[in-house]
Structures are given as C-alpha cells and as structure tokens.
Amino acid sequence: MRERGLELSDLVLFKTVAETGGVTRAAHRLHRVQSNVTARVKRLESDLGVPLFVRGRRGMSPTPEGRRLLDYADRLLALAEEARADLSAHPPRGRLLIGAMESTAAVHLPRLLSTLHARYPALDVHLVTATSGVLIAQVRTGDLSAAFVAGDIDDPGLVADAAFVEELVLVTHPSMRRPDRDELRGKTLVTFGAGCTYRACIQDWLATKGVRPHRVFEVGSYHAMLACVAANVGYALAPRSVLRASIARTAVRAHRLRPRPWRVTTHLVRRASDRSRAVEALRGLVVGGRR
Numbered sequence: 001m002r003e004r005g006l007e008l009s010d011l012v013l014f015k016t017v018a019e020t021g022g023v024t025r026a027a028h029r030l031h032r033v034q035s036n037v038t039a040r041v042k043r044l045e046s047d048l049g050v051p052l053f054v055r056g057r058r059g060m061s062p063t064p065e066g067r068r069l070l071d072y073a074d075r076l077l078a079l080a081e082e083a084r085a086d087l088s089a090h091p092p093r094g095r096l097l098i099g100a101m102e103s104t105a106a107v108h109l110p111r112l113l114s115t116l117h118a119r120y121p122a123l124d125v126h127l128v129t130a131t132s133g134v135l136i137a138q139v140r141t142g143d144l145s146a147a148f149v150a151g152d153i154d155d156p157g158l159v160a161d162a163a164f165v166e167e168l169v170l171v172t173h174p175s176m177r178r179p180d181r182d183e184l185r186g187k188t189l190v191t192f193g194a195g196c197t198y199r200a201c202i203q204d205w206l207a208t209k210g211v212r213p214h215r216v217f218e219v220g221s222y223h224a225m226l227a228c229v230a231a232n233v234g235y236a237l238a239p240r241s242v243l244r245a246s247i248a249r250t251a252v253r254a255h256r257l258r259p260r261p262w263r264v265t266t267h268l269v270r271r272a273s274d275r276s277r278a279v280e281a282l283r284g285l286v287v288g289g290r291r
Helices: 008-020 023-030 034-048 064-087 102-107 109-119 132-141 197-208 222-230 240-245 247-251 277-289
Strands: 053-056 059-062 094-100 123-129 146-150 158-172 188-191 215-218 236-239 253-256 262-271
Touching (some): 023 034, 064 094, 094 132, 102 222, 102 236, 109 123, 132 158, 132 262, 146 277, 188 236, 197 236, 197 262, 222 247, 236 240
Parallel strands (some): 094 123, 094 146
Antiparallel strands (some): 053 059, 158 262
C-alpha cells in the first residue's frame, strides 16, 4: 500500500489539538466535526507509526514523539507562511527573526530597524540577542532568519555580508594607566560566556602578552560588564562604539590594543538556501548602508 505523504493540513490539525488539549476544542476552533478530527489524528498516528497523544480524563497531551512533531510542525508551518508571503505580489511580509550580539543591537540596529519598519510595515520583526556562536547555530537550523555576528564565517551553508566594523578596546578601571603584562597579571577578566567572538579575541591578545587571567568573571550584558570594571572587579574587552554610547564611559578607561588597533567586522549571515524577500529586504538595507 502506498504511504500517504504528510500534509500541512495534518500539521495544522495536530498543532491545534496539542494547543487546545482535546479533540472537542480543536474541532470547534477548526470548524470541523469532532469525529473528523478524531479520525485524522488516528490516521496521522498510524501513518507515522507512533502515538502522538496521551489520552486522559483531563484531555490530550503530546507524547515525547508528539512534542518532537510539534517542533517540526512549528517550523514547517512558519516556512510555508514565509514561502506564501515571499511569492505573493505584495511587498515583503511575514515574520522576520533577527539575531544580534548585544553590542550590535544596542548601537547599530535601532536606526536600521526603524528604517526597516517604515519601509516594510507588513514585516513582523523580532529581535533576539546572544553570542555569535549561538546565533550562527540558530541561523543554520532555521530558528533565525538572519543574524549579525562577529568575525569571519566559514560555513558553506551560510552566506555573509559585511555590515559594520568595530574597533575593540581594552577597558579598565581609571587607576590602570598602562595595561602592560605586570598590570594585567593577577587581574580578573570580565567577559561574556563561551561562544563570544570578542572573548576569543581578548584571550588571543592576552596570550601574545604572556598573560593568563587570574579568574574569568562572566556577565550577561555590557551594562553589567562596564559596571564591574568601574568597580575595579577586573578588565574587559568591548567595542569602542558601545563605550561611547554608555553612561559608564566616564567611570572607566579605554586603551587601544597594541601593537595595532584590533578591528573586527560584523557580518549579516543567512542560509545560502534562503531566498525570502524579507531577508533580502534586510540585506538590502545593510549592504546599501555601506555604500
């Protein structure tokens, strides 16, 4: 017997049952008769060969296999909506999930997102922040439409466009006038968690100086990072643009990295297979802004 393919309508029905917790409420929401919903759920379970729901007196809840299918359903239905919006004759519309490092989100994106919103009001834009490593992984899996990340991208499945260039500076307590090896030895490095490109940069720079941090103190924001440096907890590496925009800039001291200024390019990355008009609209603003 020929296997029946999985249809989007199956996923919509399955997702509705999972969200409402039962066939009766799902049938009401979908404007279908209850027996039809029950039959289609059972047929879907038969086609996949696994139970998707646990039936109980209080309703239906997804099994572990059901939760896995729910994750696929969310992504496939979102992709279908993206395709529908992309192929329509209208301007870009639909959801655009943008990822960015905190520094980029705070300093560079407000004006760009304002322009994007004004030019393409039908776009439903969402912004999340994380380290470059996390963002690249989320673009690769499709959890993000595109992301602003630091450093070079070496992944055949991704395409990158240069967006901004950041000068990185060493930030210390004002009492440290010259950040040489003797001054830095025994001090604490204040930085973001693993996966942060700038963390790798400062560790590489310290290695050239023969310095190993006494300890590493991880923070979740530049606000916390600069506050810790101002309180003489330790030293940090930050983009000069972040320091200029921070109210803490007068409470810390910025040092240019020697022997040469350390500059890192922020790229807009997206999947090579993604041809959506929403992502192209974002890319157009980024590339156009560099001309």
